[in-house]
Amino acid sequence: MKTIVIYTSQTGFTKRYAQWIAEASGADCLELSAAKKTDLSSYEAIVYGGWACAGGISKIGWFKGNMDKWKGKKLVVFCVGGSPADSPDIDTALKQNFTEAEREKVKVFYCPGGFNYEKMSAMSKLTMKVFVKTLKAKKDKTEAEQVMAEMISSSYDISNRKYIEPILQYLAK
Numbered sequence: 185m186k187t188i189v190i191y192t193s194q195t196g197f198t199k200r201y202a203q204w205i206a207e208a209s210g211a212d213c214l215e216l217s218a219a220k221k222t223d224l225s226s227y228e229a230i231v232y233g234g235w236a237c238a239g240g241i242s243k244i245g246w247f248k249g250n251m252d253k254w255k256g257k258k259l260v261v262f263c264v265g266g267s268p269a270d271s272p273d274i275d276t277a278l279k280q281n282f283t284e285a286e287r288e289k290v291k292v293f294y295c296p297g298g299f300n301y302e303k304m305s306a307m308s309k310l311t312m313k314v315f316v317k318t319l320k321a322k323k324d325k326t327e328a329e330q331v332m333a334e335m336i337s338s339s340y341d342i343s344n345r346k347y348i349e350p351i352l353q354y355l356a357k
């Protein structure tokens with residue numbers, strides 16, 4: 185199946201997953217800006233990867249805006265975030281990025297990435313600094329919030345090639 189993996193990545197985690205998926209499935213791989221200039225009509229499967237941003241998936245509007253044009257193609261979205269794969273909020277967060285009708289046309293996956301403060305934009309760094317400070321100052325923190333506040337205070341990498349397996353299996357179906 186002729187496949188293309190398209191991605192948006194700020195600090196490299198989504199790019200890494202996109203390259204792993206492309207390499208393992210023999211797909212082409214393009215950054216979103218290049219994909220926008222490319223004719224995608226010959227592809228039978230389109231995979232889009234975006235990083236998680238405040239519960240959203242970065243640049244998902246571009247993907248959703250094109251879905252009608254891609255009727256008949258296999259459509260996959262993977263979201264890469266700082267949350268661990270077993271985080272309880274992931275399913276709900278992913279769901280809210282799509283309407284029920286859209287969810288019937290696209291299969292959505294989550295892959296844990298991490299945080300890389302060295303490569304983050306000044307704006308993202310500032311946003312995270314405020315978020316961490318607010319979370320740490322919160323008096324009635326749940327245990328999960330406590331763990332998260334500590335975790336996202338500095339850079340970490342929880343990405344792993346094993347998380348692409350369900351995506352590869354779906355593409356091979």
Ligand SMILES: Cc1cc2nc3c(=O)[nH]c(=O)nc-3n(C[C@H](O)[C@H](O)[C@H](O)COP(=O)(O)O)c2cc1C
Pocket residue numbers: 192193194195196197198199235236237238239240264265266267296297298299300304308309311312
């Ligand atoms: C402003 C901001 C908001 C974020 N929001 C979330 C979020 O809601 N859920 C999550 O799991 N990770 C969140 N993250 C973490 C990123 O999704 C994570 O660092 C991801 O691995 C970045 O991917 P990239 O390296 O491809 O840019 C956020 C990061 C930033 C900077």
